[in-house]
Amino acid sequence: MLIEFDNSYARLPERFYARQAPTPVPRPELIRLNAELAKVLGIDAVWLRSDEGVAMLAGNVTPEGAEPLAQAYAGHQFGGFVPQLGDGRALLLGEVVDVVGARRDVQLKGSGRTPFSRGGDGKSALGPVIREYVVSEAMAALGVPTTRALAAVATGEQVIRQQGPEPGGVFTRVASSHIRVGTFQYFIARRDHDAVRELADHAIARHYPEAAESPAPYRTLLERVVAAQADLIAHWLSLGFIHGVMNTDNTTVSGETIDYGPCAFMDDFQARKVFSSIDTGGRYAWGNQSEIGLWNLTRFAETLLPLLADVESEAISTAEQVLQGYAGRFSTEFGRRFRNKLGLTAEVDGERIQACLDLLERQQIDFTVFFRRLTVVAGGGDVGPLRALFSEGASFDDWFETWTGDTSPGVRFDEMRTANPIRIPRNHRVEEAIRGVYGGDYAAFHRLVDALAVPYEDRADYADLECPPQPEEVVQRTFCGT
Numbered sequence: 001m002l003i004e005f006d007n008s009y010a011r012l013p014e015r016f017y018a019r020q021a022p023t024p025v026p027r028p029e030l031i032r033l034n035a036e037l038a039k040v041l042g043i044d045a046v047w048l049r050s051d052e053g054v055a056m057l058a059g060n061v062t063p064e065g066a067e068p069l070a071q072a073y074a075g076h077q078f079g080g081f082v083p084q085l086g087d088g089r090a091l092l093l094g095e096v097v098d099v100v101g102a103r104r105d106v107q108l109k110g111s112g113r114t115p116f117s118r119g120g121d122g123k124s125a126l127g128p129v130i131r132e133y134v135v136s137e138a139m140a141a142l143g144v145p146t147t148r149a150l151a152a153v154a155t156g157e158q159v160i161r162q163q164g165p166e167p168g169g170v171f172t173r174v175a176s177s178h179i180r181v182g183t184f185q186y187f188i189a190r191r192d193h194d195a196v197r198e199l200a201d202h203a204i205a206r207h208y209p210e211a212a213e214s215p216a217p218y219r220t221l222l223e224r225v226v227a228a229q230a231d232l233i234a235h236w237l238s239l240g241f242i243h244g245v246m247n248t249d250n251t252t253v254s255g256e257t258i259d260y261g262p263c264a265f266m267d268d269f270q271a272r273k274v275f276s277s278i279d280t281g282g283r284y285a286w287g288n289q290s291e292i293g294l295w296n297l298t299r300f301a302e303t304l305l306p307l308l309a310d311v312e313s314e315a316i317s318t319a320e321q322v323l324q325g326y327a328g329r330f331s332t333e334f335g336r337r338f339r340n341k342l343g344l345t346a347e348v349d350g351e352r353i354q355a356c357l358d359l360l361e362r363q364q365i366d367f368t369v370f371f372r373r374l375t376v377v378a379g380g381g382d383v384g385p386l387r388a389l390f391s392e393g394a395s396f397d398d399w400f401e402t403w404t405g406d407t408s409p410g411v412r413f414d415e416m417r418t419a420n421p422i423r424i425p426r427n428h429r430v431e432e433a434i435r436g437v438y439g440g441d442y443a444a445f446h447r448l449v450d451a452l453a454v455p456y457e458d459r460a461d462y463a464d465l466e467c468p469p470q471p472e473e474v475v476q477r478t479f480c481g482t
Contacts, residue, residue, distance in 0.1 A: 022059025023112025027156025075182030075249025086116025126169035182249030228255025
């Protein structure tokens with residue numbers, strides 16, 4: 001089967017990456033294939049399920065036209081700069097142009113050691129493969145810009161992790177690109193301004209071609225990335241999503257969500273909620289994500305200073321002007337999304353949104369269930385199940401009276417239905433799916449992926465997946481785990 005690779009990143013200078021073949025695995029087994037995505041990529045799903053196709057997805061065979069490489073990048077991790085990170089357990093097989101003309105990366109995660117592995121084994125445990133498949137595909141179905149899952153493969157080997165041996169896996173990730181803020185940081189840290197310019201030109205050609213026509217193309221690039229990240233993070237917050245590891249090496253220039261290691265969706269609403277086991281200081285809490293987004297974008301702007309103007313003071317002034325637009329862009333998008341969730345018109349101010357969130361936090365109300373039951377009420381349903389969520393009924397009654405007044409003469413029911421999912425990838429369900437796969441039973445995993453593909457459809461056969469966890473099911477901490 002010929003995959004039509006066209007590898008633009010591999011045509012960049014050699015210092016952008018290290019060429020590396022994947023490490024073969026002993027007994028590859030295809031657990032799940034995203035046939036719909038394969039079709040979009042122009043790859044035959046039947047072939048991908050064949051022995052030859054599975055061998056490619058496992059890294060045992062490098063297809064003709066592929067040029068596997070590990071990309072170089074740096075990054076701020078929890079605020080501390082690391083000048084060299086790079087793909088330590090992943091390889092970009094190559095790029096394909098999909099059926100709508102968009103260029104897409106095809107990457108193997110867990111494919112073995114690379115020159116950037118820093119002492120690691122380059123492998124992935126199967127659990128993180130399952131988690132990323134579930135959550136990235138759920139995010140896509142929710143309409144969030146994200147990397148995608150093409151396949152999950154079990155390798156038939158054990159990998160050693162802190163908690164002991166675990167089954168290994170390889171994940172095939174598809175992305176608009178893997179260009180990160182950290183990619184730019186890698187070169188600016190080396191004072192390689194020519195590489196920064198070449199990378200910026202590559203990013204413009206790939207993601208923001210209109211910037212090439214601008215009299216100030218690098219300023220336009222910065223503006224586009226600022227807007228994309230502001231919109232993305234507002235979208236995350238509207239779904240109760242906590243990324244968990246918003247380092248600059250996990251901030252894409254394309255504006256796609258990337259890296260689902262310690263991520264989680266909130267159950268009961270807490271603005272300071274953190275799940276990641278390594279985020280002990282709460283840096284990446286739900287309510288901090290917008291500020292961290294600006295911090296990361298400021299680091300990106302710093303890398304572009306040599307391109308923004310010949311005089312440093314002028315370059316800094318230009319960067320500051322662009323970055324000042326972030327807060328307004330984020331606030332507008334955040335307000336729009338939450339007004340849609342509440343069925344409110346644009347005239348209603350942000351204090352109404354905050355009052356709702358404050359009420360949810362005081363009463364420890366499940367974020368997703370609240371907004372979905374409110375949607376049912378807006379559609380003419382009984383208010384009883386919504387009110388039953390609150391231990392202090394009087395507080396709800398006061399809020400509900402205000403909400404009813406705000407939504408007169410008519411609630412925007414259609415907007416609410418498409419803003420408030422019925423199902424999200426709840427942490428306990430993801431863990432349940434992983435436990436099943438580890439035990440050789442893939443049913444819960446497949447069912448969860450199928451259910452999350454239709455998050456806004458009311459389906460009786462998936463009703464159990466809507467429910468918040470019981471106390472003994474609550475997941476308090478998530479882990480990178482790869």
